[in-house]
Amino acid sequence: MAVPSEKLVSRPIEIQADTTGYEDLLTPEALAFLARLHRFAEPRRRQLLEARRQRQACYDAGVLPDFRPDTQDIRQGDWTVAPIPTALQDRRVEITGPVERKMIINALNSGAKVFMADFEDSSAPSFANQLDGQLNLRDAVDGTLEYRAPEGKHYRVGANPAVLVIRPRGWHLPERHITVYGEPIAGALVDFGLFAFHNARKLHARERGPYFYLPKLEAMEEAALWNEVMALAEDELDLPYGCMKATVLIETLPAVFQMHEILHALRERVVGLNCGRWDYIFSYLKTFRGHRDRLLPDRGQVLMTVPFLKAYSELLIQTCHRRGAFAMGGMAAQIPIKNDEEANEQAMAKVRADKLREVQAGHDGTWVAHPALVAVAMEIFDRHMPTPNQLHVKRDDVQADRDTLIAPCGGTITRAGFDNNVEVALRYTAAWLEGLGCVPIHNLMEDAATAEIARSQLWQWLHHGSLEFTDHAPIDFALFDHALATHAHRLQGSTLPGARRAADAARLLAELTHDDELGNFLTLPAYEQLA
Ligand SMILES: CC(=O)SCCNC(=O)CCNC(=O)[C@H](O)C(C)(C)COP(=O)(O)OP(=O)(O)OC[C@H]1O[C@@H](n2cnc3c(N)ncnc32)[C@H](O)[C@@H]1OP(=O)(O)O
Ligand SMILES: O=CC(=O)O
Numbered sequence: 001m002a003v004p005s006e007k008l009v010s011r012p013i014e015i016q017a018d019t020t021g022y023e024d025l026l027t028p029e030a031l032a033f034l035a036r037l038h039r040f041a042e043p044r045r046r047q048l049l050e051a052r053r054q055r056q057a058c059y060d061a062g063v064l065p066d067f068r069p070d071t072q073d074i075r076q077g078d079w080t081v082a083p084i085p086t087a088l089q090d091r092r093v094e095i096t097g098p099v100e101r102k103m104i105i106n107a108l109n110s111g112a113k114v115f116m117a118d119f120e121d122s123s124a125p126s127f128a129n130q131l132d133g134q135l136n137l138r139d140a141v142d143g144t145l146e147y148r149a150p151e152g153k154h155y156r157v158g159a160n161p162a163v164l165v166i167r168p169r170g171w172h173l174p175e176r177h178i179t180v181y182g183e184p185i186a187g188a189l190v191d192f193g194l195f196a197f198h199n200a201r202k203l204h205a206r207e208r209g210p211y212f213y214l215p216k217l218e219a220m221e222e223a224a225l226w227n228e229v230m231a232l233a234e235d236e237l238d239l240p241y242g243c244m245k246a247t248v249l250i251e252t253l254p255a256v257f258q259m260h261e262i263l264h265a266l267r268e269r270v271v272g273l274n275c276g277r278w279d280y281i282f283s284y285l286k287t288f289r290g291h292r293d294r295l296l297p298d299r300g301q302v303l304m305t306v307p308f309l310k311a312y313s314e315l316l317i318q319t320c321h322r323r324g325a326f327a328m329g330g331m332a333a334q335i336p337i338k339n340d341e342e343a344n345e346q347a348m349a350k351v352r353a354d355k356l357r358e359v360q361a362g363h364d365g366t367w368v369a370h371p372a373l374v375a376v377a378m379e380i381f382d383r384h385m386p387t388p389n390q391l392h393v394k395r396d397d398v399q400a401d402r403d404t405l406i407a408p409c410g411g412t413i414t415r416a417g418f419d420n421n422v423e424v425a426l427r428y429t430a431a432w433l434e435g436l437g438c439v440p441i442h443n444l445m446e447d448a449a450t451a452e453i454a455r456s457q458l459w460q461w462l463h464h465g466s467l468e469f470t471d472h473a474p475i476d477f478a479l480f481d482h483a484l485a486t487h488a489h490r491l492q493g494s495t496l497p498g499a500r501r502a503a504d505a506a507r508l509l510a511e512l513t514h515d516d517e518l519g520n521f522l523t524l525p526a527y528e529q530l531a
């Protein structure tokens with residue numbers, strides 16, 4: 001793509017990896033564009049990450065999250081977000097998935113309204129994964145995406161594909177293979193920047209983008225930085241201000257107290273908020289890592305109907321609809337079960353119940369993890385949402401105060417729940433280290449967010465001391481070490497994803513779990529070991 005050259009000043013940007021095959025992607029102009037984004041955003045990104053650390057230190061000292069006094073006027077003010085583009089007016093079912101070639105084609109052809117191409121929770125961000133993903137998406141935008149499977153099946157994108165929305169990495173993850181003046185550039189800027197540079201003008205010309213999902217924000221200032229990065233990119237690419245549209249995942253506990261503020265910071269380009277339930281549960285665990293009175297029970301008991309999650313999703317709907325933005329639902333973890341009709345029907349019933357709860361609560365759309373779930377979710381939304389969205393459902397009845405949003409969650413810790421957490425954390429981390437960002441384990445979709453829940457729960461249960469299972473047996477490190485060794489041995493001797501990296505994953509999880517402090521993100525230390 002030709003970009004006005006006077007706007008692009010060459011920067012000393014370096015790539016610490018083999019770039020063979022990526023020459024068309026990593027052109028001097030594209031790299032100069034990334035360098036410009038980096039120089040603009042990096043100082044603020046670092047401040048924002050520091051602000052996260054300070055906030056967490058307050059929570060560790062006993063402070064409870066709450067609405068901000070300094071932004072009351074934004075919450076009380078009468079304003080709405082900019083009009084939503086036609087291509088995004090009806091998002092009742094969105095499929096998500098990794099940016100792998102065949103899966104992109106399957107997702108675009110799935111019948112879903114939107115495909116969220118994921119550089120984040122379902123991607124292990126090796127240089128090759130992220131760059132191959134960019135090439136695949138560029139081909140998708142150009143209409144040339146095809147794939148021939150080793151067994152001969154030919155894949156190509158059919159008529160009426162889903163609308164493409166890109167999810168870049170969160171602000172916290174570096175891309176160590178690209179440096180500017182020796183500093184690694186943020187992974188978020190690489191994923192966003194390369195996609196925008198190569199595709200934004202083409203999508204804008206067709207009124208089909210560029211659209212983005214923004215993950216793991218914790219504060220309105222982080223949203224404001226995204227707004228400015230997008231404005232800069234629009235300017236560099238000669239695109240009109242506000243044409244890059246964003247949907248923000250509300251998937252951290254601090255962010256639920258700033259939903260109006262986040263919408264406001266992005267009001268000229270935001271289309272909606274999304275209930276990223278898995279990271280949200282992880283964030284509840286992390287925020288309250290020092291609060292013994294807010295331990296969570298087995299993950300299987302932390303359902304969307306428990307008070308703190310119900311309040312979160314309903315407040316999100318009320319907030320969005322008051323501002324004219326969409327309130328997207330989230331992901332049920334169940335995926336189709338092959339060769340067991342009864343178990344499959346039970347899994348599908350759980351997905352149906354989850355989607356029914358969402359549409360009846362007022363959500364404008366939902367997520368599915370697998371093409372076979374598109375029809376399941378579509379049927380529920382079609383039946384209960386005859387209009388393209390339900391912005392008219394205001395939910396003025398919702399009263400989600402601070403205490404409900406952080407309410408403790410009753411339930412039990414079972415041996416099976418403990419063992420499942422060890423297995424999921426280990427198998428997922430091992431697969432991730434091999435380059436796979438999403439894997440099925442015991443017929444559930446497991447990705448970075450669900451693995452974070454598994455390993456954080458283990459840390460919490462072990463470090464708060466003198467906790468017991470339902471049978472009164474103590475929860476202790478000896479049990480954890482034994483379970484980890486057993487699962488690592490089993491994985492190593494299997495043909496499952498992760499078998500080759502089982503020992504590395506076990507070492508990493510042992511360190512993280514024994515550490516006195518609950519680590520910020522599993523994927524940060526794991527990234528150091530990603531091939
Ligand atoms: C917490 C969050 O962030 S949620 C968002 C991030 N997570 C996700 O996006 C989950 C994405 N889902 C997946 O990656 C997969 O569905 C998995 C790993 C859970 C299961 O994958 P598999 O075991 O390969 O499923 P399965 O064998 O049933 O797949 C059947 C077909 O559907 C395809 N498929 C499965 N999931 C997807 C998907 N999400 N998008 C596109 N195609 C898919 C497979 O590639 C396969 O295609 P083929 O028949 O042409 O070979
Ligand atoms: O990104 C989605 C989530 O649930 O986490």
Ligand SMILES: [Mg+2]
Nearest residue numbers: 121276279449
């Ligand atoms: Mg997430």
